[in-house]
Amino acid sequence: MPSTTASGSTSFDTGSSGPHWTPLPPPHPGLAMGFTKNIFTYDELATATRGFDRSLLLGIGGFGYVFKGVLPNGKEVAVKSLKAGSGQGEREFQAEVEIISRVHHRHLVSLVGYCMEGEKRMLVYEFVPNHTLEYHLQCKGRPVLDCPTRLKIALGAAKGFAYLHEDCCPRVIHRDVKAANILIDNQYEAKVADFGLAKLCAEDNTHVSTRIMGTFGYVAPEYASTGKLTEKSDVFSFGVVLLELITGRKAVEIDESLIDWAAPTLMQALDGGSFDAMVDPRLEGNYNKDEMHRMVSCAAACLRHAARKRPKMSKIVRVLEGDVLLDDLNKADTKANVTHGSGDGISDYDMHSYNKSNRSSQEFSSGECSMSS
Numbered sequence: 001m002p003s004t005t006a007s008g009s010t011s012f013d014t015g016s017s018g019p020h021w022t023p024l025p026p027p028h029p030g031l032a033m034g035f036t037k038n039i040f041t042y043d044e045l046a047t048a049t050r051g052f053d054r055s056l057l058l059g060i061g062g063f064g065y066v067f068k069g070v071l072p073n074g075k076e077v078a079v080k081s082l083k084a085g086s087g088q089g090e091r092e093f094q095a096e097v098e099i100i101s102r103v104h105h106r107h108l109v110s111l112v113g114y115c116m117e118g119e120k121r122m123l124v125y126e127f128v129p130n131h132t133l134e135y136h137l138q139c140k141g142r143p144v145l146d147c148p149t150r151l152k153i154a155l156g157a158a159k160g161f162a163y164l165h166e167d168c169c170p171r172v173i174h175r176d177v178k179a180a181n182i183l184i185d186n187q188y189e190a191k192v193a194d195f196g197l198a199k200l201c202a203e204d205n206t207h208v209s210t211r212i213m214g215t216f217g218y219v220a221p222e223y224a225s226t227g228k229l230t231e232k233s234d235v236f237s238f239g240v241v242l243l244e245l246i247t248g249r250k251a252v253e254i255d256e257s258l259i260d261w262a263a264p265t266l267m268q269a270l271d272g273g274s275f276d277a278m279v280d281p282r283l284e285g286n287y288n289k290d291e292m293h294r295m296v297s298c299a300a301a302c303l304r305h306a307a308r309k310r311p312k313m314s315k316i317v318r319v320l321e322g323d324v325l326l327d328d329l330n331k332a333d334t335k336a337n338v339t340h341g342s343g344d345g346i347s348d349y350d351m352h353s354y355n356k357s358n359r360s361s362q363e364f365s366s367g368e369c370s371m372s373s
């Protein structure tokens with residue numbers, strides 16, 4: 001964690017130099033999004049956040065503190081100060097950040113700039129005003145999200161991930177898909193946060209990470225056990241987010257993963273049974289069966305144990321939109337993707353093993369991850 005001084009400034013450990021630097025694509029025309037520049041000085045960000053005032057602290061995540069700030073032009077931003085040991089030298093950090101800052105989509109939180117001064121590393125994001133999906137689903141006393149809003153959030157987030165996986169060049173694997181990384185705006189549109197961040201903060205190859213890149217309860221089994229990373233790892237984690245939207249439960253409750261809790265009822269529901277046993281009781285039965293069927297079917301397909309059998313995000317988008325038949329989830333992107341058994345279920349998933357297998361593999365070298373972007 002960064003340490004905060006009496007004056008409110010934040011100090012960091014030195015990052016080591018990265019192994020390579022790749023040429024950058026040409027700047028996106030909308031890069032600055034109304035800002036005159038996208039490299040900020042530390043003093044500018046200190047001013048924007050009133051000296052990193054604690055009252056402006058939005059939250060503390062795995063990578064550091066996030067403060068709300070206001071730029072001189074009045075634009076609200078979220079300033080994420082990366083904690084010690086992010087492990088990157090200036091050139092590699094700059095190269096990665098500039099790639100991320102060129103990714104713009106209505107369902108992705110834009111990175112509007114960054115600060116890199118000495119050992120300090122900060123990212124400046126557009127401010128998304130209405131908290132996170134986790135907040136809306138889990139915070140007590142919140143109005144219940146109705147079913148159409150849940151579907152709208154699922155669809156928006158799916159579009160964001162589909163863009164990262166299939167339309168970006170280079171492709172981006174998120175690595176930390178979870179409800180806390182889906183921000184919500186005032187119209188209840190989803191905006192995916194923190195894409196590219198895991199890569200940016202990947203530790204030095206020679207070090208063994210004590211924190212799996214990703215969050216327990218969401219991490220795909222193959223990623224947890226081997227560190228092998230593909231877009232399909234994100235698809236698996238998105239399946240967990242869908243389960244959260246369907247059930248209103250947390251990804252992990254005490255010692256049971258949501259996947260383990262939901263698997264039996266998910267199978268029954270898809271075999272023609274009722275959805276009532278798994279749907280969030282706070283909806284009091286007020287949901288459209290067709291919409292729920294689409295979300296449940298997508299969750300089951302995303303959670304298939306074999307990564308190659310999971311659908312691409314673009315297919316999830318089309319199914320959630322109702323543009324294609326649910327059967328298309330079983331027609332695969334590749335021939336190898338056809339499932340056995342009930343087809344649209346997670347019958348090839350060892351439903352009792354998620355807790356055990358993923359908990360026991362919390363430690364591996366993050367340097368082994370083969371990011372395909």
Ligand SMILES: Nc1ncnc2c1ncn2[C@@H]1O[C@H](COP(=O)(O)OP(=O)(O)OP(=O)(O)O)[C@@H](O)[C@H]1O
Nearest residue numbers: 058059060061062063066078125126127128180181
């Ligand atoms: N762009 C943003 N706009 C508004 N609030 C934000 C923004 N980014 C982050 N936040 C707030 O800051 C909190 C902390 O975010 P952060 O990403 O550091 O942690 P996290 O998402 O819980 O975990 P992780 O480090 O794994 O992403 C979030 O829960 C959210 O409330």
Ligand SMILES: [Mg+2]
Nearest residue numbers: 061180181194
């Ligand atoms: Mg986050």
